[in-house]
Amino acid sequence: xxxxxxxxxxxxxxxxxxxxxxxxxxxxxxxxxxxxxxxxxxxxxxxxxxxxxxxx
Amino acid sequence: xxxxxxxxxxxxxxxxxxxxxxxxxxxxxxxxxxxxxxxxxxxxxxxxxxxxxxxxxxxxxxxxxxxxxxxxxxxxxxxxxxxxxxxxxxxxxxxxxxxxxxxxxxxxxxxxxxxxxxxxxxxxxxxxxxxxxxxxxxxxxxxxxxxxxxxxxxxxxxxxxxxxxxxxxxxxxxxxxxxxxxxxxxxxxxxxxxxxxxxxxxxxxxxxxxxxxxxxxxxxxxxxxxxxxxxxxxxxxxxxxxxxxxxxxxxxxxxxxxxxxxxxxxxxxxxxxxxxxxxxxxxxxxxxxxxxxxxxxxxxxxxxxxxxxxxxxxxxxxxxxxxxxxxxxxxxxxxxxxxxxxxxxxxxxxxxxxxxxxxxxxxxxxxxxxxxxxxxxxxxxxxxxxxxxxxxxxxxxxxxxxxxxxxxxxxxxxxxxxxxxxxxxxxxxxxxxxxxxxxxxxxxxxxxxxxxxxxxxxxx
Numbered sequence: 001x002x003x004x005x006x007x008x009x010x011x012x013x014x015x016x017x018x019x020x021x022x023x024x025x026x027x028x029x030x031x032x033x034x035x036x037x038x039x040x041x042x043x044x045x046x047x048x049x050x051x052x053x054x055x056x
Numbered sequence: 057x058x059x060x061x062x063x064x065x066x067x068x069x070x071x072x073x074x075x076x077x078x079x080x081x082x083x084x085x086x087x088x089x090x091x092x093x094x095x096x097x098x099x100x101x102x103x104x105x106x107x108x109x110x111x112x113x114x115x116x117x118x119x120x121x122x123x124x125x126x127x128x129x130x131x132x133x134x135x136x137x138x139x140x141x142x143x144x145x146x147x148x149x150x151x152x153x154x155x156x157x158x159x160x161x162x163x164x165x166x167x168x169x170x171x172x173x174x175x176x177x178x179x180x181x182x183x184x185x186x187x188x189x190x191x192x193x194x195x196x197x198x199x200x201x202x203x204x205x206x207x208x209x210x211x212x213x214x215x216x217x218x219x220x221x222x223x224x225x226x227x228x229x230x231x232x233x234x235x236x237x238x239x240x241x242x243x244x245x246x247x248x249x250x251x252x253x254x255x256x257x258x259x260x261x262x263x264x265x266x267x268x269x270x271x272x273x274x275x276x277x278x279x280x281x282x283x284x285x286x287x288x289x290x291x292x293x294x295x296x297x298x299x300x301x302x303x304x305x306x307x308x309x310x311x312x313x314x315x316x317x318x319x320x321x322x323x324x325x326x327x328x329x330x331x332x333x334x335x336x337x338x339x340x341x342x343x344x345x346x347x348x349x350x351x352x353x354x355x356x357x358x359x360x361x362x363x364x365x366x367x368x369x370x371x372x373x374x375x376x377x378x379x380x381x382x383x384x385x386x387x388x389x390x391x392x393x394x395x396x397x398x399x400x401x402x403x404x405x406x407x408x409x410x411x412x413x414x415x416x417x418x419x420x421x422x423x424x425x426x427x428x429x430x431x432x433x434x435x436x437x438x439x440x441x442x443x444x445x446x447x448x449x450x451x452x453x454x455x456x457x458x459x460x461x462x463x464x465x466x467x468x469x470x471x472x473x474x475x476x477x478x479x480x481x482x483x484x485x486x487x488x489x490x491x492x493x494x495x496x497x498x499x500x501x502x503x504x505x506x507x508x509x510x511x512x513x514x515x516x
Contacts, residue, residue: 024267024268025265034285034286
């Protein structure tokens with residue numbers, strides 16, 4: 001869900017102005033990366049689980 | 057130290073309200089402000105400081121004054137760094153090791169309930185052959201579930217130059233001279249071209265740059281960033297940087313001594329003479345100008361406290377750094393410095409980060425097989441060179457290379473010889489204005505001469 005919101009911001013939000021705090025974008029980037037990495041982590045777990053099942 | 061009257065605050069120390077760095081009687085001290093008192097006590101009581109000291113990750117220090125004095129809570133005396141260097145003087149592996157150290161410290165801090173609030177490359181120095189963290193006031197208690205406050209700074213100071221060096225051009229590290237707070241993500245993103253879409257750069261550079269240009273409200277109010285998320289970001293940055301590599305070109309100077317020296321006999325003779333001269337003067341610090349891959353730096357390091365090896369060729373410095381790492385040599389600091397254009401002073405009032413020449417210690421200079429490059433390659437008059445050495449060293453070991461030398465002839469192949477006056481007699485006449493020639497020895501199998509000179513000014 002967080003990823004969808006951030007992508008919506010990326011493609012819809014207002015353009016750059018000199019009074020924008022770039023730190024806010026950095027916060028969002030980290031949230032996005034952390035979300036992507038946690039999804040990868042769970043996918044890896046599922047893949048390992050399935051591999052184990054087939055081995056048995 | 058009881059009353060801080062005669063101190064000089066370092067011009068690089070004004071950004072952090074937690075304290076400042078000052079110099080008194082040639083010693084460096086760091087104050088801790090009352091405002092930062094609780095955080096500093098937490099840094100010690102949490103066990104984080106002990107852990108970082110134990111692992112040799114942070115500069116050791118002693119608390120020399122813990123009586124509150126006005127706005128100062130206490131004064132710290134860190135171990136002295138012999139030669140201060142800045143990131144634009146490092147090779148790829150030095151910057152990479154500094155980046156990995158920063159992440160390692162950020163992860164340890166998190167384990168102890170604290171956060172690294174600054175991720176500036178200027179917080180790292182090279183100490184006994186390895187990078188070390190020097191900012192003792194960069195830690196704050198982690199209070200809420202928010203992302204890493206220094207993330208953007210880390211990407212600008214470390215990830216940006218490393219990606220540019222690995223994927224585009226090693227010399228792009230010099231962009232850090234123009235951008236004191238790291239290479240802006242927009243520049244990195246543009247210069248990376250299509251590489252900005254690869255897995256190393258897409259999120260941390262391209263996306264961060266895009267999102268930073270959007271007007272977003274209340275993003276910082278997001279409290280769902282867990283400790284696990286924090287670790288995932290740090291681990292991801294660590295993996296990306298750890299996997300970055302560069303290619304070392306097999307030409308220019310990096311194979312100079314292996315392939316291009318005049319002869320083995322010449323090299324052996326020169327090594328013997330340099331050793332003899334160094335035994336005579338017993339220097340504390342040696343600046344090896346035009347060090348190449350450091351053959352003479354390694355020899356000199358046995359005769360002094362520290363050698364600072366300087367070369368304009370980033371590949372040479374890279375090879376030397378890798379070698380001192382591999383052999384655990386602790387008293388050689390290789391730096392990328394071009395003496396025809398040394399690092400300038402940059403930052404606020406042009407004094408925040410001082411020039412390389414300003415940071416040099418006046419001691420001993422080794423100038424072997426280098427002055428012909430400065431004179432012929434840069435049209436530098438011999439008098440300028442002699443005046444330069446007079447300003448920056450007490451002892452000088454210098455190799456004179458006459459015009460009939462095969463390497464000089466090579467340099468003059470395609471240009472007019474306007475250097476006909478550069479003879480041994482003229483060289484000695486010019487240098488004798490500022491130096492006393494102590495020794496003068498011919499190097500075997502060549503027409504080159506090695507001189508040991510003493511600065512006439514050194515006792516003034």
